[in-house]
Amino acid sequence: MKSLANEFFLTMETGAKDYQKHNADQFDLITNGIKDETDTANQIRIVEQMIVSKVDALVIAPAGSKALVPVIKKAADTGIIVVNIDNRLDPDVLKSKDLNVPFVGPDNAKGAKLVGDYLAKRLKTGDEVGIIEGVSTTTNAQQRTAGFKEAMQAGGMKVVVLQSGDWEIDKGNAVARRF
Numbered sequence: 001m002k003s004l005a006n007e008f009f010l011t012m013e014t015g016a017k018d019y020q021k022h023n024a025d026q027f028d029l030i031t032n033g034i035k036d037e038t039d040t041a042n043q044i045r046i047v048e049q050m051i052v053s054k055v056d057a058l059v060i061a062p063a064g065s066k067a068l069v070p071v072i073k074k075a076a077d078t079g080i081i082v083v084n085i086d087n088r089l090d091p092d093v094l095k096s097k098d099l100n101v102p103f104v105g106p107d108n109a110k111g112a113k114l115v116g117d118y119l120a121k122r123l124k125t126g127d128e129v130g131i132i133e134g135v136s137t138t139t140n141a142q143q144r145t146a147g148f149k150e151a152m153q154a155g156g157m158k159v160v161v162l163q164s165g166d167w168e169i170d171k172g173n174a175v176a177r178r179f
Contacts, residue, residue, distance in 0.1 A: 002043070002061050002086070004033035006167060009061070030055065037135050037167035040064040047071045051078055061086035065139040069093045072101060087140040108140045109147035116151025125156035132175050134167040141167075 001009040013031050020029035030053075032046045040063045048071060050058055058080050062068040069089055076082050076099060084103045094101060123129070129152055134141035145162065152159050161179055165172030 001031065001033040002063050003035065003037045003039070003167065005036060009033055012061075027056075034063060037063060040067045044068060044071045047075060051075050051080065054078075055080060057081040057083070059083045059085055062089055063087075063135070064137065065090040066093045066137075069097055069099065073097045073099050076101070087138050090139060105140075108143035109150075112144040112147030113151045114147075116148040116155070120151050120155025120157060123155065123157055126158065128158050128160045130161035130163070130176075130179050131159060132163055132165040132172045134165065136164045 001012060003009060004013065013033070016029060016031060020027065030050070032050075034040075034042045034046070043060075043063045044067070047058065047060070047068070051071075051074060058072075058075055060068065060072065060082065062072075062084065065087060066089075072082055072084075072089065082101050084101045084105075086105050088103045088105065089101055119129075131145055131148060133145045136142070141164075149159055163175050165175050
């Protein structure tokens with residue numbers, strides 16, 4: 001998982017542990033997470049540990065859409081089944097490594113556009129809006145920003161600020177307070 005300081009991933013971990021507890025005869029579960037959403041180097045190290053430990057499968061929410069691909073390729077090459085969740089690995093980088101990793105997760109652009117459409121109905125043409133996105137280099141943040149911007153443009157709103165909150169609530173709140 002990404003940051004275990006993030007409630008989303010803590011909930012995911014709790015659900016996985018609960019499921020494993022009820023299916024303990026079928027598989028063992030190891031959960032790992034990084035300290036924050038930008039700790040890509042540590043997540044790479046964790047994947048390398050899983051390779052050395054010879055796990056059978058790896059379900060990963062990558063902190064970096066591109067940076068994690070080489071170590072995931074290494075894992076797949078050793079026979080580990082890899083499933084990508086939450087933040088889609090970069091399709092071009094996967095292709096360059098001749099790697100096919102299934103993705104399970106939302107259509108982030110569509111979801112963000114739906115949120116933007118909802119907001120646009122409550123604003124007036126010309127209203128100014130700001131976007132506090134996640135980690136700017138991740139695919140899911142880019143998709144969410146694109147979907148929201150599309151809705152704002154269609155509604156006639158002006159996006160005047162775009163800044164990263166690095167998926168951290170405190171950072172996002174600090175950014176919001178400045179504007």
